[in-house]
Amino acid sequence: MPVRTLPLPRPRHPRRAFGAAAVTALTALAAATLLPTGRAGAADTSLRSLAEAKGIYFGTAxxxxxxxxxxLTAVAGSQFGMLTPGNEMKWDTTEPSRGSFNFAPADRLVSFAQANSMKLRGHTLVWHSQLPSWVSSLPTTQVKAAMENHITNEVTHYKGKLYAWDVVNEPFNEDGSFRTDAFYNAMGSGFVADALRTARAADPDAKLYLNDYNIEGQNAKSDAMYNLVKTLKSQGVPLDGVGFQAHFIAGQVPSTFKANLQRFTALGVNVAITELDDRIQLPATTASLAQQANDYAGVVNTCLAVSGCVGITQWGVGDADSWIPGTFPGYGAATLYDATYRPKPAYAATATALGAGTSPSPTPGASCKVTSSVNAWNTGLTEDITLTNTGSTTINGWSLGFTLPAGQTVTSSWNASLTPATGQISAANLSYNGTLAPGASTSFGFQASHTGNTSLPTLFSLNGAPCTTA
Structure with missing residues (x-):
């Protein structure tokens, strides 16, 4: 278990880091034929399909x-099979004032999930954070009724639409004691059983979970969760699983992770990785990205090796929408996709762990083709690139990723916006050339300085999908 001097902080609202540092290296990508519409192009290559073939799910928030x-939505809708609303089902959104419910924000995410054939995980019904002040201000004699009413209304609203609920979130302190929040103060530890029973009565078919962080390895906090689960099961309280958030630091996945999951499944509950990310100290390096790839593969392999591990959810889609940089200054690059939603080495490692080929060809089912030419002189060059939509669906907005050879630095561009100037480049359409009908092409280019290497760029990918080159 990683040693932390302070408990892992939880943000009131996950913060976005749109200025995330550019990734400095990218290994060969696993096949991921995303069409720009967000649909999976080849049924056997998306993370969701690979995971489902192994009997688990792979989700996002x-x-x-x-x-x-x-x-973001193109990747989310095609690559992930489970959706967790990041904030929209929490108490401060769904019942900001007593008895006044607002499900509209969450309903929009439910509609997105349904449109993309994704399962849904409810998050969360009872939590000490993102709790409106009126709840904490209630007399202790009124908290139980308010909690039961909240659970009943929200679960009933989504009855039949959700796969599972995180009924109680983060009930423990780091030393394994219960948090002294409004619910514990009013009902003692019995609030957990009462919340689970209330949720089961409102939707008998939804899976009911307890969810927490820093319980991935065997320690005082995970022991407390284990003992709680054991007690609840012995009392016949409806509990289907335990969620392990898995907010890891690269290279610090606990060695007891697998054994810990197994001891929970031995109690008769399922386990799930519910909020996975693996943060790196910035700037990311080839070594740290490789370590992150190993960590992600290890999490997948652990879940597959534990009978009763039902799935994995990454918290966020890419580094641009991750909560990590806003909460842990100096850290970031914690997800499978970079700040422009291109797959990182961790994506390839995850796909391989889920059963993808180790050296897949992007040609079958590819939706884009790239041709390029270079004109070089002493210390400079110009590059002309033509992008062709070889798919059957119109592209509305494109981002072409590629790797610029070492020593080359972009100094200017035309017909596209290029960022950053070196390394992993993202070329985005301008206002007049973002639409590409099937078979249509668009051209752009750039001028760059070089230190002797005048090679063409490599590893072209359109909106996250590998392109063929000619």
Missing amino acids: ITQGDLNNPA
Whole structure:
């Protein structure tokens, strides 16, 4: 278990880090034929399909604001099979004042999930954080009724639409004692059983979970969760699983992770990785990205090796929408996708762990083709690139990723916006050339300085999907 001098902080609202540091290296990508519409192009290559073939799910968490980001939604809708609303089902959104419910924000995410054939995980019904002040201000004699009413109304509203609920979230302190929040102060530890029974009565078919962080390895906190689960099961309280958030630091996945999951499944509950990310000290390096790839693969392999591990959810889609940089200064790059939603080495490692080929060809089912040419002189060069939509669906907005050879630095560009100037480049359309009908092409280019290497760029990918080159 990683040693932390302070408990892992939890943000009131996951913060976005749109200025995340550019990744400095990228290994060969696993096949991921995403079409720009967000549909999976080849049924056997997306993370969701690979995971489902192994009998588990692979999910993500987004917020309603993310629905305005086409690059994010394209990846989310095609690559992930489970959706967790980041904030929209929490108490301060769903019942901001007593008896006044607002499900509209969460409903929008439910609609997105349904449109993309994704399962849904409810998060969360009872939590000490993101709790409106009126709850904490109630007399202790009124808290139980308020909690039961909240659970009943929210679970009933989504009855039949959700796969599972995180009924109680983060009930423990780091030393294994219960948090002294409004619910514990009013009902003692019995609030957990009461919340579970209330949720089961409102939707008998939804899976009911307890969820917490820093319980991935065997320690005082995970012992407390284990003993709670053991007690609840012995009392016949409805409990289907335990969620392990898995907010890891690269290279610090606990060695007791697998054994810990197994001792919980031995109690008769399922386990799930519910909020996975693996943060790196910035700037990311080739070594740290490789370590992150090993960590992600290890989490997948652990889940597959534990009978009763039902799935994995990454918290966020890419580094641009991760909560990590806003909460842990100096850290970031914690997800499978970089700040422009291109797959990172961890993506390739995850896909391989889920059963993808180790050296897949992007040609079958590819939706884009790239041709390029270079004109070089002493210390400079110009590059002309033509992008062709070889798919059957119109592209509305494109981002072409590629790796710029070492020693080359972009100094200017035309017909596209390029960032950053070196390394992993993202070329985005301008206002007049973002639409590409099937078979249509667009051209752009750039001028760059070089230190002797005038090679063409490599590893072209369109909105996260590998392109063929000619």
